[in-house]
Amino acid sequence: MLKQYLQFKLSQKLSPQQIQLMKLIQLPTQAFEQRLKQELEENPALESGKEEIESLNDEFDDPYDAETDGERIEAEDINIDDYLSDDEIPDYRTQANNYSADDDEKSVPYASGTSFNQYLLNQLNTVYLNDEEWAIAEFLVGSVDESGYIRRPLSDILDDLAFTQNIYTEEKTIERVLHMVQQLDPPGVAARSLEECLIIQLERKEGTPSIDLAIAILKKSFEQFTKKHYKKLIQKHNVTEEELKSAISEIEKLNPKPGGSYSGNTRIIEHVVPDFSIRIVDGELELTLNGRNAPELHVSREYSNMLKGYKESKEKSKSQKDTVLFIKQKLDAAKWFIDAIRQRQQTLFITMNAIMQYQKKYFLTGDERNLRPMILKDIADEIQMDVSTVSRVANSKYVDTPYGTKLIKQYFSESMKNELGEDVSTREIKKILETVINEETKKKPLTDDKLAAILKEKGYPIARRTIAKYREQLGIPVARLRKQI
Incomplete structure (x- = not known):
């Protein structure tokens, strides 16, 4: 015998717009440019560059969904005035840009040749x-x-x-x-x-x-x-x-x-484009987001004019109704994409700024020994965001610093306690280990046991197997292969 009963269930689901935002956040600059190009090709209601005529901001509003509760909404059910209402949509909702007058798009030419x-x-x-x-x-x-x-x-x-x-x-x-x-x-x-x-x-x-x-x-x-x-x-x-x-x-x-x-070897060259830039100005750190991450976008005015034409026409054919539904879909997608890009810019900047402030001593000196132990949760707690969001920002993105272009995730490291009970970064220990090896006598290189003893004397009690692991991560061979005459 079948029994019917009610069950309450609380679940968390991401909306399509949230999923789109998460995917955009994890893209580095070059991949983001490709995604932007794809969206411009697929959505004719989305246009790039500055809009020469009057802004479209005052000419459409948030529409109702095309389908609600499983019921399809026909063209007659769409309130065109909602799209053409005044003073509803702020400027930032329909345009996204972050270029300054002196921003030049730099590209690196690659020469082709015979194989x-x-x-x-x-x-x-x-x-x-x-x-x-x-x-x-x-x-x-x-x-x-x-x-x-x-x-x-x-x-x-x-x-x-x-x-x-x-x-x-x-x-x-x-x-x-x-x-x-x-x-x-x-x-x-x-x-x-x-x-x-x-x-x-x-x-x-x-x-x-x-x-x-x-x-x-x-x-x-x-x-x-x-x-x-x-x-x-x-x-x-x-x-x-x-x-x-x-x-x-x-x-x-x-x-x-x-x-x-062979200089003419035509192999694929990976060109790193920094997503952020950090400069020291008057003793203070200054963070900027690469302008290529903030393109100028706006909604097509032609699509707004189509809606005006539909509203003003007395006889509405079936093809016109289908057109209105199509326009609505494309306007929604364009507006969501512009909003996602704006949120992406904010998320990237806020996250990187938190990382910069957390590692301020390092960015001011360039000494890796000044790197603080830092994990994803530290930054997530600082900016009140999820750990997964910080991970997406740090993954595959680079920052241009006075000390070179670095992968952001390199600044994250676990902590270990020294003899004084203080938390120190594993990056700091690796840097000291590298320095000790560089200063060793090459005729008689130091074994891992001796390296462990030296680091213990410096206040870092580390086991020999840990020394071996750090040495391999640094790409340094064993003592026998470091030997020179």
């Missing part, structure tokens, strides 16, 4: 090759990756030549042609390993005792060289410490990725 593989093929035209050798050389050049290496064994290339190019040859022929390709520029190109790449570059140089020793080390003791077993290298090659140091200096000058040195 790296085409650059190598162009050089092949100066080398004498028969038809078979040319076909093999062209295939080898096509196998060169963006770093300049051929990472496939010759046996695989031999099979591919037979199956895809109908070229039947021998492995020794491929290797002979490969040596020709390896004579192309940049030096070291088409190598099959790091060892071969470095040797090719050294052999292209004028022979000296240091270069000869460097080649011998790479050919006979490459593994010991990579592990920095300098004593074994001195014994094996019967050289002095100064001679070994000179040979290693020659190797360190080489390029391990010859393909990366």
Whole structure:
């Protein structure tokens, strides 16, 4: 038997406008510009730039929803006067801009050019090759990756030549042609390993005792060289410490990725556009929002004129009624989007200003040791917003400071207690650790145990495994790999 009963339930749902705002907040400047361009293309009632004629602000008001309680509202039910009423909508509701007279939109031009593989093929035209050798050389050049290496064994290339190019040859022929390709520029190109790449570059140089020793080390003791077993290298090659140091200096000058040195390489370049700018003016911090985050937008006057025309017409056809419903939808969307952009500007500025004030000592000095421990909740409590909102602002956004362009989320860090019981930022500890490593004796680098002991002496009791974790986050190798002669 079915039973009917009433149940009260309290739930929280986001409106479409709130969802739109949250999505806009998390976008960095470049992505926001793309989203703005998309909205302008999709909504003809939304226009960019300054409105040359009288403002539309006094010519429409908040409309009723097109559908209420599941019932569709027809054109006759729409009060056109509500759209054309006076003194209802303030200026900021229909226009959004934050440009100043001296704001210049700066763009960085990128030069286009031939690809790296085409650059190598162009050089092949100066080398004498028969038809078979040319076909093999062209295939080898096509196998060169963006770093300049051929990472496939010759046996695989031999099979591919037979199956895809109908070229039947021998492995020794491929290797002979490969040596020709390896004579192309940049030096070291088409190598099959790091060892071969470095040797090719050294052999292209004028022979000296240091270069000869460097080649011998790479050919006979490459593994010991990579592990920095300098004593074994001195014994094996019967050289002095100064001679070994000179040979290693020659190797360190080489390029391990010859393909990366090609200036015409047309790879995608990521250009960082700061969302905020912080300047020090008369000893005080000044925060500005990138003008590209505050475009000039207004609602199209043509759409308002369409509503006027509908109101003034005596006979209203079905097509006119459909047009009014369409206009209403587009006007709603344009007004919501302008309002969302205005709220986005306010949220971004308020959040970044709170971060700037929280880390004021750092922004005035640039010393990372002055960074305070700061988590998302600290800023959320400060500005009376949700943690998720702060997270959206901090994620993927940059701030231009007197000390360089920084990712905002880098200023957030957990806290640890020092020996005095004070909360200190993990960023501060990492900076001190980095300083200690930079000042160590490179002939005898400090182990993680010794680093932990030194930081403990400085008042930061940290375990060895934590030292190892921080060192890896800073991109610093273990003591053995930091060793120098």
